Amino acid sequence: MSRHLTSLTEADVAAVRAVVDAAEHADHVRPVDEAVELLLARGLGSGAALWLDEGGFALVRPGEPRELDLVVRPDARRAGLGAALAREVLDDGPWAAWSHGDHPGARALAARLGFRAERSLWVMRLPGDVSLPQAPSEGPTLRAFRPGEDDDELLRVNREAFAHHPEQAGLDPAGLEERMGQPWFDPAGLLVADAGGGHLVGFHWTKVHEASDDAPRHGEVYVIGVDPSAQGGGLGRRLLVAGLAHLRSVLGDDAEVVLYVESDNDPAVAMYAKFGFAHAARDTHVQYRRGPVLLGT
Known part of the structure; x- marks a missing residue:
């Protein structure tokens, strides 16, 4: 019992x-x-x-x-x-x-x-030997997250970008603080798109997984969120490239990067596939x- x-x-x-x-x-x-x-x-x-x-x-x-x-x-x-x-x-x-x-x-x-x-x-994986594509350089400034200053704006963008997502939309101040207290959290790995004056319109939160008995050290596209007002202009692609470049600067060019995506989110799956991410049946x-x-x- x-x-x-x-x-x-x-x-x-x-x-x-x-x-x-x-x-x-x-x-x-x-x-x-x-x-x-x-x-x-x-x-x-x-x-x-x-x-x-x-x-x-x-x-x-x-x-x-x-x-x-x-x-x-x-x-x-x-x-x-x-x-x-x-x-x-x-x-x-x-x-x-x-x-x-x-x-x-x-x-x-x-x-x-x-x-x-x-x-x-789905889990999709990007091998370390895949070259990163170019992304537009114009647009909001991409910079590292500032704990204590950007919290409210990050939560607002997350809430609006994931309004219909069953898990991600529920991130609140306590949840953000808890994640910032985890050993893996690094403000430099949370890239935000600042449209001016601290007004955020997107972010790419990356994560580094340390090596374990079952997996080598690798990176993760943890969350990418774009404010609905800034969608459709290539900001998501730009954030993705910047986050991947950051992960490779930390892990080296040969490290694998993974991400999680809903299998029926055809636009997201197609975008990640263009970057070289691939899905295997066992990663479901x-x-x-x-x-x-x-x-x-």
Whole structure:
């Protein structure tokens, strides 16, 4: 029987991370996203709850729908633990759950539990040997983010650029401060487009991932946001080139750069492909959803 927790000790966090690391080593993809990593760093809170077993865990994040993160250690799989944890947590309300890497075991379990695939997120990769194209030099000044000065403007641009995005639009001052407190945060890697007087019209937030047992040091196009008033004039392309150039200046020209994009965002996928980014089937994350379960069905 799992332990139901709404706050985590250091030992609990270590146990969860051990499961995550083991799954990543076996499957070659991190089985949780940044939101989960931030929750673990806080020891939960924010209405989240964890069901922890020796062989795995189920994490529930509040929202509409609630989100389920379920990870089972490789040596504990195919014994019914995933289904048992899921049934311990799920109720008849609406739910969402991600399968990072579109794992076949997750696909089978989702079908058994009545979830359907609703959304697909692609990882696209840019090899280090691809030359960067030229971008227009005219337009707003591109400079490094100034913490404490640019916060409100950055959040405004983010809010307007991602008004219909289910996750990114929710970034608030607390979320920005939390991310700026992470070890990977570097103001020089958050490039902003300043139209004058500190009025921002876009940004490219990059991230450097340090080497691990499962991946070499590499870069990420974390977020690119362009104010709707400045869209259509090539600013997004200019920000992308500038961010990639920054990553190569930090990592070297041979380092890989990754990004995440909705699979049905055809304009964005086409733009990234022109830059040399490519997608492989294994680099697919799938969101499953289950609507309210009607009693008696």
